[in-house]
Amino acid sequence: MSLKLKRNIFGDPANKGNLLTRDAAMQLFQEWVLNPKLQVHMLQVAYLMKSWALEKEKLDEKGQWMWEMSGLLHDADWDQWPDLHCIKIIEHLESLQIDPDVMHAIASHGPNHFGVDPINNMDKMLFAFDELSGLIHAYSLMRPNGYDGMDIKGVKKRLKEKSFAANVSREEIQDAANRAGILLDDLITFIITHQADVTTK
Numbered sequence: 001m002s003l004k005l006k007r008n009i010f011g012d013p014a015n016k017g018n019l020l021t022r023d024a025a026m027q028l029f030q031e032w033v034l035n036p037k038l039q040v041h042m043l044q045v046a047y048l049m050k051s052w053a054l055e056k057e058k059l060d061e062k063g064q065w066m067w068e069m070s071g072l073l074h075d076a077d078w079d080q081w082p083d084l085h086c087i088k089i090i091e092h093l094e095s096l097q098i099d100p101d102v103m104h105a106i107a108s109h110g111p112n113h114f115g116v117d118p119i120n121n122m123d124k125m126l127f128a129f130d131e132l133s134g135l136i137h138a139y140s141l142m143r144p145n146g147y148d149g150m151d152i153k154g155v156k157k158r159l160k161e162k163s164f165a166a167n168v169s170r171e172e173i174q175d176a177a178n179r180a181g182i183l184l185d186d187l188i189t190f191i192i193t194h195q196a197d198v199t200t201k
């Protein structure tokens with residue numbers, strides 16, 4: 001089964017700046033994503049994206065929300081329509097005339113799967129956070145104190161241990177950091193220090 005999108009252009013440039021309201025995005029998220037674990041993953045990636053947009057990119061509130069929304073919806077169709085992963089959510093957002101940058105970020109969150117390369121910083125950070133966030137969260141769940149006292153060394157040990165979160169591609173994590181131009185250590189630190197804050201129900 002191929003998830004290749006076979007296109008590189010998404011949405012209409014005339015819709016630049018069009019985003020969903022937070023309520024509409026949350027409603028879509030709740031309706032489409034029923035699996036609680038996947039919900040946690042998407043909320044975590046959304047929070048990392050928002051935090052990065054604020055702290056590193058120094059974006060205004062609207063810019064932060066665009067990053068957060070891309071993170072919040074990047075796996076929206078994975079739960080109920082895995083064969084249409086990326087296709088369904090992108091077509092849906094296109095029908096709602098959303099900013100093309102949001103669809104492009106979602107389309108490039110797995111270049112090896114969807115055949116679309118991350119281009120701008122929002123694309124690159126979504127790709128960089130996606131798999132590593134999940135691996136670090138899995139690690140927090142097996143530690144007695146969760147994120148408390150977690151350090152880079154521990155995460156790197158888990159990265160070397162092939163049996164740990166075996167479905168997470170280590171090559172992809174390194175490739176994503178390289179493309180974003182960020183040291184893996186810095187990326188790990190950012191995730192550890194922010195991910196613990198995410199409130200999940």
Ligand SMILES: [Fe+2]
Nearest residue numbers: 074075078109
């Ligand atoms: Fe995905």
Ligand SMILES: [Fe+2]
Nearest residue numbers: 041074075130
């Ligand atoms: Fe994801």
